[in-house]
Amino acid sequence: MQTWQPVPVPAVPGTPRPLRLYDTASQEIRPTAPGRTATMYVCGITPYDATHLGHAATYLAFDLVHRLWLDNGHEVHYVQNVTDVDDPLLERAARDQSDWVVLAMRETALFREDMEALRILPPRDYIGAVEAVPEITEVIAKLIASGVAYRAADDTYPDVYYDHAATQWFGSESNYDEPTMRTLFAERGGDPDRPGKRHPLDPLLWRMARPGEPSWDSELGPGRPGWHVECSVIALNRLGMGFDVQGGGSDLIFPHHEFSAAHAEALTGQHPFARHYVHAGMIGLHGEKMSKSRGNLVFVSKLRGDGECGGVDPMALRLALLSGHYRTDREWTPDVLAAATAQLAAWRSALTRPAGPPATDTVARLRTHLSDDLDTPKALLAVDAWVREAGTGRGRDADAPGLLRAAVDALLGIEL
Numbered sequence: 001m002q003t004w005q006p007v008p009v010p011a012v013p014g015t016p017r018p019l020r021l022y023d024t025a026s027q028e029i030r031p032t033a034p035g036r037t038a039t040m041y042v043c044g045i046t047p048y049d050a051t052h053l054g055h056a057a058t059y060l061a062f063d064l065v066h067r068l069w070l071d072n073g074h075e076v077h078y079v080q081n082v083t084d085v086d087d088p089l090l091e092r093a094a095r096d097q098s099d100w101v102v103l104a105m106r107e108t109a110l111f112r113e114d115m116e117a118l119r120i121l122p123p124r125d126y127i128g129a130v131e132a133v134p135e136i137t138e139v140i141a142k143l144i145a146s147g148v149a150y151r152a153a154d155d156t157y158p159d160v161y162y163d164h165a166a167t168q169w170f171g172s173e174s175n176y177d178e179p180t181m182r183t184l185f186a187e188r189g190g191d192p193d194r195p196g197k198r199h200p201l202d203p204l205l206w207r208m209a210r211p212g213e214p215s216w217d218s219e220l221g222p223g224r225p226g227w228h229v230e231c232s233v234i235a236l237n238r239l240g241m242g243f244d245v246q247g248g249g250s251d252l253i254f255p256h257h258e259f260s261a262a263h264a265e266a267l268t269g270q271h272p273f274a275r276h277y278v279h280a281g282m283i284g285l286h287g288e289k290m291s292k293s294r295g296n297l298v299f300v301s302k303l304r305g306d307g308e309c310g311g312v313d314p315m316a317l318r319l320a321l322l323s324g325h326y327r328t329d330r331e332w333t334p335d336v337l338a339a340a341t342a343q344l345a346a347w348r349s350a351l352t353r354p355a356g357p358p359a360t361d362t363v364a365r366l367r368t369h370l371s372d373d374l375d376t377p378k379a380l381l382a383v384d385a386w387v388r389e390a391g392t393g394r395g396r397d398a399d400a401p402g403l404l405r406a407a408v409d410a411l412l413g414i415e416l
């Protein structure tokens with residue numbers, strides 16, 4: 001699938017710092033340890049609606065991972081999927097009496113525009129579920145052959161399910177106990193009560209064709225893939241086992257990431273699927289998580305457009321989302337955006353001066369804070385401190401504004 005346009009990333013003088021990130025599986029902040037090429041998979045959208053601020057915050061967090069690795073001299077092999085066939089997409093298309101393919105194409109195009117506007121570096125491989133169907137069915141057939149997947153006891157629709165407890169590593173990503181898993185499985189698209197399954201937690205691998213639903217012919221019979229195996233296969237076939245970072249929002253910890261890992265681990269007999277599982281917090285509005293079901297979404301395209309919200313500078317949006325730590329659930333309010341807009345104006349104004357206070361230490365502090373589990377609140381304070389000092393007019397370093405501009409661009413992705 002076509003990805004989106006990259007922006008240039010300037011080189012920043014000084015000494016890069018290796019990136020440390022919180023890993024959900026080991027429940028600690030650990031150094032990432034990529035080889036020459038760092039590898040990352042971040043779960044993509046299901047394109048039935050526009051990009052909201054919760055999505056943007058998640059992709060922005062992993063954009064910083066990407067940028068920190070580039071700063072450390074790594075190439076980055078970044079893979080992202082698009083779940084361009086799944087129940088929510090089909091339900092929305094049916095509700096709106098539109099073609100699900102057209103809906104997916106339209107929303108994916110808008111997502112690309114939003115990502116470009118926010119200056120999020122594109123993945124190298126941007127892969128749709130539909131285009132990956134042949135590789136997914138091949139893996140499901142192998143899982144059946146090895147006895148870890150089975151057909152539901154259902155003569156009409158013998159869907160394929162995965163035995164959730166097939167490996168000894170199940171649960172090691174989320175660290176959740178079984179009651180928590182059962183609750184989250186039911187809440188997040190699972191089908192615990194589906195008759196014919198061997199265990200309520202077993203996830204769907206292949207859904208046999210129902211009347212009126214899209215399906216693909218395969219050795220499994222006509223049908224379509226489940227969501228977890230989609231990501232598992234797309235990541236595995238491009239990055240291999242033990243890639244550096246598996247990313248997404250914290251609502252993907254279970255069942256999605258647990259089962260994506262479990263499928264690949266059952267298939268290969270190797271562990272772990274990813275060396276870090278990294279999860280971004282949720283963005284809330286009026287005290288509730290931003291979500292489709294609550295109808296409280298704030299769309300990126302609406303904010304940056306000329307509509308009633310009035311054309312917000314995407315860099316202010318980016319700065320606003322970076323003002324909180326990526327792992328904390330946080331509230332979106334008009335004040336957050338207003339503060340970021342004023343901050344952006346102050347930064348830009350300071351950089352119009354021909355000289356400023358030396359910026360080498362500021363750049364070093366930026367690197368220190370960002371490499372420490374992406375501590376953006378402290379990183380922004382470091383820039384604020386330089387800007388305040390520049391405002392006194394006493395700085396004489398003619399190279400400083402250019403150095404800071406390059407560092408803020410390369411490391412924070414903000415064009416000043």
Ligand code: ZN
Pocket residue numbers: 042043044231256260
């Ligand atoms: Zn995924």
